[in-house]
Amino acid sequence: MSKTITIDGKIIPFEDGQTIMDAAMAAGVYIPHLCHQPEFTPHGSCKLCTVNVNGRNCSACTFPALEGQDILNETEELIEDRKKITQMLFVEGNHFCPSCEKTGNCQLQAVAYHLNMLDNHFPLFYPDREVDASHAEVMIDHNRCIFCTLCVRASHEKDGKDVFAISGRGIHKHLIVNAKSGLLKDTDIDASDQAVHICPTGALLVKRTGYQVPIGERIYDHKQIDQVALAASGSRPVAALPPSMAVGTENIKHGE
Amino acid sequence: MANKIRVATTSLAGCFGCHMSFLDIDERMLQLAEVVEFDRSPITDIEHCTNCDIGLIEGGVCNSENVHVLREFRNNCKILVAVGACAINGGLPAMRNHIPLEECLNEAYLDGIGVENPKIPSDIELPLLLNQVHPIHEIVKIDYYLPGCPPSADVFWKFLTDLIEGREPSLPYELVHYD
Amino acid sequence: MKQFIQGIIDNNQYQATHLLQILRQIQSHYHYIPEDAIGQLASLLSIPRTQIIGVVEFYSFFHLSPRGQYELLISDSITDHMLGSKDLLAYLAGKLGVAVGEVSADGLVSLDKTSCTGMCDQGPAGLVNGHALTHLDRAACDKIAELVKQQKPLEQWPGELFQVDDNILKSGLLLNQPLEQGAALRTVFRRGIKETLAEINQSGLRGRGGAGFKTASKWQFCAEEAETQRYVVCNADEGEPGTFKDRVLLNTYADQVFEGMTVCAAIIGAKQGFVYLRGEYLHLYDKLQNMLAQRRQNGLLGNDILGEGLDFDIEICLGAGAYICGEESALIESLEGKAGIPRNRPPYPVTQGYLGKPTVVNNVETFMAAAAIAVNGGDWFARIGTEKSNGSKILSISGDCARPGIYEYPFGTTIQTILNDCGAENVQGVQVGGPSGTFISNQEFGRKLAFEDLATGGSFIIFNTSRNILDMVHNFAHFFAHESCGFCTPCRVGTSLLQKQLDKIVEGHGSAGDVVALEELCQLVKNYSHCGLGQTAANPILTTLERYPDLYQNKLKEISYEPGFDLDAALETARRMANRDDAGAHLAQIEVNEHE
Numbered sequence A: 001m002s003k004t005i006t007i008d009g010k011i012i013p014f015e016d017g018q019t020i021m022d023a024a025m026a027a028g029v030y031i032p033h034l035c036h037q038p039e040f041t042p043h044g045s046c047k048l049c050t051v052n053v054n055g056r057n058c059s060a061c062t063f064p065a066l067e068g069q070d071i072l073n074e075t076e077e078l079i080e081d082r083k084k085i086t087q088m089l090f091v092e093g094n095h096f097c098p099s100c101e102k103t104g105n106c107q108l109q110a111v112a113y114h115l116n117m118l119d120n121h122f123p124l125f126y127p128d129r130e131v132d133a134s135h136a137e138v139m140i141d142h143n144r145c146i147f148c149t150l151c152v153r154a155s156h157e158k159d160g161k162d163v164f165a166i167s168g169r170g171i172h173k174h175l176i177v178n179a180k181s182g183l184l185k186d187t188d189i190d191a192s193d194q195a196v197h198i199c200p201t202g203a204l205l206v207k208r209t210g211y212q213v214p215i216g217e218r219i220y221d222h223k224q225i226d227q228v229a230l231a232a233s234g235s236r237p238v239a240a241l242p243p244s245m246a247v248g249t250e251n252i253k254h255g256e
Numbered sequence B: 001m002a003n004k005i006r007v008a009t010t011s012l013a014g015c016f017g018c019h020m021s022f023l024d025i026d027e028r029m030l031q032l033a034e035v036v037e038f039d040r041s042p043i044t045d046i047e048h049c050t051n052c053d054i055g056l057i058e059g060g061v062c063n064s065e066n067v068h069v070l071r072e073f074r075n076n077c078k079i080l081v082a083v084g085a086c087a088i089n090g091g092l093p094a095m096r097n098h099i100p101l102e103e104c105l106n107e108a109y110l111d112g113i114g115v116e117n118p119k120i121p122s123d124i125e126l127p128l129l130l131n132q133v134h135p136i137h138e139i140v141k142i143d144y145y146l147p148g149c150p151p152s153a154d155v156f157w158k159f160l161t162d163l164i165e166g167r168e169p170s171l172p173y174e175l176v177h178y179d
Numbered sequence C: 001m002k003q004f005i006q007g008i009i010d011n012n013q014y015q016a017t018h019l020l021q022i023l024r025q026i027q028s029h030y031h032y033i034p035e036d037a038i039g040q041l042a043s044l045l046s047i048p049r050t051q052i053i054g055v056v057e058f059y060s061f062f063h064l065s066p067r068g069q070y071e072l073l074i075s076d077s078i079t080d081h082m083l084g085s086k087d088l089l090a091y092l093a094g095k096l097g098v099a100v101g102e103v104s105a106d107g108l109v110s111l112d113k114t115s116c117t118g119m120c121d122q123g124p125a126g127l128v129n130g131h132a133l134t135h136l137d138r139a140a141c142d143k144i145a146e147l148v149k150q151q152k153p154l155e156q157w158p159g160e161l162f163q164v165d166d167n168i169l170k171s172g173l174l175l176n177q178p179l180e181q182g183a184a185l186r187t188v189f190r191r192g193i194k195e196t197l198a199e200i201n202q203s204g205l206r207g208r209g210g211a212g213f214k215t216a217s218k219w220q221f222c223a224e225e226a227e228t229q230r231y232v233v234c235n236a237d238e239g240e241p242g243t244f245k246d247r248v249l250l251n252t253y254a255d256q257v258f259e260g261m262t263v264c265a266a267i268i269g270a271k272q273g274f275v276y277l278r279g280e281y282l283h284l285y286d287k288l289q290n291m292l293a294q295r296r297q298n299g300l301l302g303n304d305i306l307g308e309g310l311d312f313d314i315e316i317c318l319g320a321g322a323y324i325c326g327e328e329s330a331l332i333e334s335l336e337g338k339a340g341i342p343r344n345r346p347p348y349p350v351t352q353g354y355l356g357k358p359t360v361v362n363n364v365e366t367f368m369a370a371a372a373i374a375v376n377g378g379d380w381f382a383r384i385g386t387e388k389s390n391g392s393k394i395l396s397i398s399g400d401c402a403r404p405g406i407y408e409y410p411f412g413t414t415i416q417t418i419l420n421d422c423g424a425e426n427v428q429g430v431q432v433g434g435p436s437g438t439f440i441s442n443q444e445f446g447r448k449l450a451f452e453d454l455a456t457g458g459s460f461i462i463f464n465t466s467r468n469i470l471d472m473v474h475n476f477a478h479f480f481a482h483e484s485c486g487f488c489t490p491c492r493v494g495t496s497l498l499q500k501q502l503d504k505i506v507e508g509h510g511s512a513g514d515v516v517a518l519e520e521l522c523q524l525v526k527n528y529s530h531c532g533l534g535q536t537a538a539n540p541i542l543t544t545l546e547r548y549p550d551l552y553q554n555k556l557k558e559i560s561y562e563p564g565f566d567l568d569a570a571l572e573t574a575r576r577m578a579n580r581d582d583a584g585a586h587l588a589q590i591e592v593n594e595h596e
């Protein structure tokens, strides 16, 4: 008999060594996340994946699944608070979606859509951040970086390089690159590096690929991020989702 | 209909794109006209709004006049709605927030390329620019938000019909867009 | 420069784990970390340059651009404020001719604020090139300005500027009977290791750093780990504003603290120990090193301690200005030469700590108590205190009282007793446990010092009735925003938002919904943050809001909404440039009847 946890009353099997996120995804249960990607060492920083485990808040992406865990995921309170955390990410940077090439393919935006975030709630910071367009093929728009460190991990773990790092403390955190000049062009990055393609937002972009897919036909224009994430992780098909989560894809295709 | 719902609209630091999108509800405008009457709005020429039920605001706040207009709307509309990216987060006009106002004015009126008769306009009829562009929720209390750049005609329609028919307005996934 | 840096690297055996210590030396020599040094370090230590920059930009005491030859920092602790540090800072800035946060044009001197330096009983305090300055007043500032002008080397500055007093004003169980050197270890070897752990267990000793975890259990867990390479770490980061007892313990009772660490090493089977000493306590460094050398000489450290086959030594690592490094997993990261970012838990340090090996982290006072328990036995300790809190607690008392300093009390002592002892009058309230602790009002002085009532790492700041509580809250909110490591969203963004929202209310721009919004934000930061810093950052607001709701409400305007910034001031640039001052060139902060 395999071990199990329950998430919102549903019994979910897990294997030793799996996190709550691993177990949930494998069973087709979506827990919102931004700094997590299945193939990478979990980071636990965005806190969007916070679930309530036996009365205590834990990050699903880092916390091990253990026998006896009674987990709350889709409560009104958690959804509302995740929305506020997402709003924090929006006000902290400069996210002008209409002028961003990533729009429609952006996970930050998609999570916000999924959580029905309609406003920013908090005062905006309008931080002064740079764009690094020095490299021939790849650019960084620091305005859109959410410090998820996925590029840092991808460069280190998958590309065998250390092109990126997060520097600074507190609200002064920022992304830096491994070059004396501090510019991307002087690093050993390559447009085919996984690090370039892992960014959940429009902070890292490959040049000259803009608008190849028209707005309105992009990933999250058609599907909610829960479906996309679960499908990508190879978990059970979307049809197995409880009705509340399987939003009418039909309507979406006809909209816009 | 005796008591029509009074709606006012305006554009602050915006491009009227949201208004254009609103007009995209096309023939549904006729249906709307049966229950709604427009007060101050670019489509009516009424200069000040009075006693409205709904105020739709496009654009962020970039100058003193925007502040006055926004306050007039807040005082005269029961429900105030931030419409579009600029009203909600400052939008494209807020991209100037990273350049000190002094530099902006210098470049535009004093030492920019092609400037003739360099002089900062000082006519007292002109509104003064604020240091930064602000979303409208930082100046007055906002009741509802319609994101999008612009929000689609369906967003306007869904929102207004919800309100008119006495439902709590909500936007389903397919209508939520920031672009 | 090349040679200088090569020398430092040689001395540090090319160990990247020593990065902080290496950077400290470079900063102290050049007053910044030069670009060339970064390149050289990266290649010598075989680490990416980004890791070095990441560390430099994380710690307050490292800089990528030059600071003054004399780096002056003034403590921004609320206790220093209460002693007039704000005026003094302005005065000093005037005297030195340099703005706060700036470097003088000639590069001679820089001036800035810094988080609490742990001299709350002898402030206003500061640091010059890392060395503690105490009892600052205008005369001292005049002197400092003169010394800087004459470019006198620090060694020639008068000693009284650097005079640090212990101020032990009430001794109890521990402070009354310091151990003789080696006494604890001899008892351990005589009694037996297991038996000693049993005594510590019997004593009921709980961690003195704040969280109050049972010390014997922590040591036992660590000892039971399969991995045999284990470490002992003494947490002397003492960054909580208002705490300074570890400073005194390390000044006067260090031998006993080292002995406690060695007892721990014997019990858990560790060969290496570290004291993580906050950078602000640089003045203790040489003294502690001498003490360690002396212990080595006396066979109490090193190989085959007391001929009993125990090998253990202690290294002292200095911090570089980061409160978060007091959090045990951030501390371990820092010991490894990295930015102090708290780890995900599990695994806990007892299973995977320093370099991934089982590690015990304890507070200075915990080790000191453990050594005493090893000698005197568990019952000796357990008979003092309350049911859940055995033994005594050493407090750092500061703020509005006649006799600030160090006081040791049995657990269970009432706040009123403490206030009487230190000569506090007209008390409005006490901040127990520092900013991350609890504010109690003068209605609650019957409450007791105990884990089950008022837990504290030792900070005890008294506010009399002349003080504005919101000034304190404001100071603490800025402290947390400044010290947040920035790893997780709710704390990184939330502490900044808390600061903004509080500023809005305190500066009188708050309106009806603003206190509710503040409270909501507090809950969010508290419930979703990754570590204790974020989880407690809202405490000053929450605990004062609970006790003085009117204080906040009275700041609010009778209107439904007000901008959080000064509208009219936001027109100033445009007004000046257009050369206007007519009525239309101004904006009222709130609506004043627009329909005239």
Ligand SMILES: Cc1cc2nc3c(=O)[nH]c(=O)nc-3n(C[C@H](O)[C@H](O)[C@H](O)COP(=O)(O)O)c2cc1C
Binding pocket: C206, C207, C208, C209, C210, C211, C212, C213, C235, C236, C237, C238, C239, C240, C323, C324, C325, C326, C327, C328, C329, C361, C362, C363, C364, C366, C531, C532, C533
């Ligand atoms: C932000 C933060 C700062 C801390 N600072 C200290 C400190 O300066 N000294 C300390 O002993 N413990 C500090 N702690 C607690 C440590 O994480 C840890 O619990 C303690 O060192 C364990 O020792 P103890 O069991 O002897 O108390 C801090 C915790 C947090 C979350």
Ligand code: SF4
Binding pocket: A144, A145, A146, A147, A148, A149, A150, A151, A152, A175, A198, A199, A200, A201, A203, A204
């Ligand atoms: S650039 Fe993108 S991937 Fe890298 S930390 Fe920023 S948001 Fe994450």
Ligand code: SF4
Binding pocket: C324, C341, C342, C483, C484, C485, C486, C487, C488, C489, C491, C492, C529, C530, C531, C532, C533, C534, C535
């Ligand atoms: S709570 Fe604050 S200090 Fe702790 S990990 Fe998060 S950002 Fe860092």
Ligand code: FES
Binding pocket: A032, A033, A034, A035, A036, A043, A044, A045, A046, A047, A048, A049, A050, A059, A060, A061, A062
């Ligand atoms: S996905 Fe778990 S913290 Fe970011």
